Amino acid sequence: MLDVVLLGTGGMMPLPGRWLTSCYMKYNGIGLLIDSGEGTQIAMKEAGLSTHDIDIICFTHYHADHISGLPGLLLSIGNADRTEPVKLIGPKGLERVVNSLRVVAPELPFDLEFCEIGGEVQHLSEQGYEIDAFRVHHKIVCYGYSVNIPRLGKFDAAKAKELGIPLKFWNKLQHGETMTDGESVYTPDMVMGAPRKGLKVTYCTDTRPVPVIAEMAEGADIFICEGMYGDSSRDDKAREYKHMTFTEAAGLAKEAGPAEMWLTHFSPALIRPQDFLKNATRIFPDTKIGKCGMSRVLKFSDEE
């Protein structure tokens, strides 16, 4: 199962009661954070999460509201006694930006590993997460992330017995390894059913509604999408500042067909986003207004 917590819902600047937009996920003990603006570490604590459990941080882009909380967060991760490395993923320039911010956090008890992404779509396999970073359209280079947890097919014990595969190989075969025993070669496809439906969360903020977003969010369990402006009276602003209205986000969701869409990254001027929810639900009914700390436990379809 995959835990998903939307830590904040603000765009541009943090406000009392509205943390900046970021998202934390945990799968199989591995924590993945997307973005860390000012206050994200406090939002994590409010949500009952430990900063220790951050293994991967993905950055959409390097505007302050998405990364300025990083130095404080790194220090807090250190103060939570983490010694294992933390993997940072983000557009080109990542190492330069992070090292510049680290002027106030030069010493950490763990290593940072950098992975700079480029191109239109880049696939990454990270500690059980299959991540697609996809380039969106903002004022500066910006990426969205589709986070996938694949689900292997079912192991067919009857077939393994029938084929006479020794018991000691079963576990490895289940984990995708090919085993040899003298002249016998056993491959996973001999005993594994077709891959089953996995889990998928697609996250994108700070962009105009470009087609790649709907492609990447196709069939997601949760599509977390920016809705900077509630109504179409802000269409001009959305175009100028390279953001989206609720209506535009809903258009993407309608095309992508996720189980649900969570709107987030609200403009500070958008005081009551729920007042504009209808602008999205009339196009994509399963839209929810994101709230700080809103969470979901996603389970595989055949998981208890």
Next chain:
Amino acid sequence: MLDVVLLGTGGMMPLPGRWLTSCYMKYNGIGLLIDSGEGTQIAMKEAGLSTHDIDIICFTHYHADHISGLPGLLLSIGNADRTEPVKLIGPKGLERVVNSLRVVAPELPFDLEFCEIGGEVQHLSEQGYEIDAFRVHHKIVCYGYSVNIPRLGKFDAAKAKELGIPLKFWNKLQHGETMTDGESVYTPDMVMGAPRKGLKVTYCTDTRPVPVIAEMAEGADIFICEGMYGDSSRDDKAREYKHMTFTEAAGLAKEAGPAEMWLTHFSPALIRPQDFLKNATRIFPDTKIGKCGMSRVLKFSDEE
């Protein structure tokens, strides 16, 4: 009158319900902020203050919990339509540290002016504030600040009449200017009484209890002082990390004799500082446990 707001009371890391330690003052329309850790801009908004009204920012030192909120704060000041310059004051290295943090806030609609301080005590006259920066004893170079609002003597109108000083010169003389009228020279001391008691706030965090602190806080209206640890079981930690216990802070206050002391910069492990208040009040009775948003309006003794 001088408005004083303690924006936060935390040390080391921000916590839910406890912003990092910083202090905002306003005198004669000029806003002065001391330190801006992660979340200070949110704390200002919670306290009903506008980020537009920040004319001066003093930094005690460059540990992240005292400055990492700066890039977001600067952007918010810009978003609040400020175009007038902001003066930054802090220990040597200020411009380097600030420019490094500004990797995520490169463009601002106002200028930054830098004033790097050095030596044991440095006096600064800034837009009505008379500021003494004094070197304290922390793990890195760190300063405390004594913020003074001087109060001129009373203007003696009867004497001005008696001396035959033309009415048109009175206002300038009251503001300290010498005026000449043909062969007549009028100096302020001819018509002004002795200087009256001004206002004074002394602020220091992140230090061992060194004598200069008590000297600088002498007779302050408010002495805002760190109390990282509540009880003396943490004496060793206080010495190791160059901080103070409540008892040590109270010892300084006893020597300085301020009207009151506000304790702040509590360790994250110090969950209920009020439980340890007695460790300070038995030495200095007028000690208060700082709270986020705690404020005071200080008036001159003869002010309505």
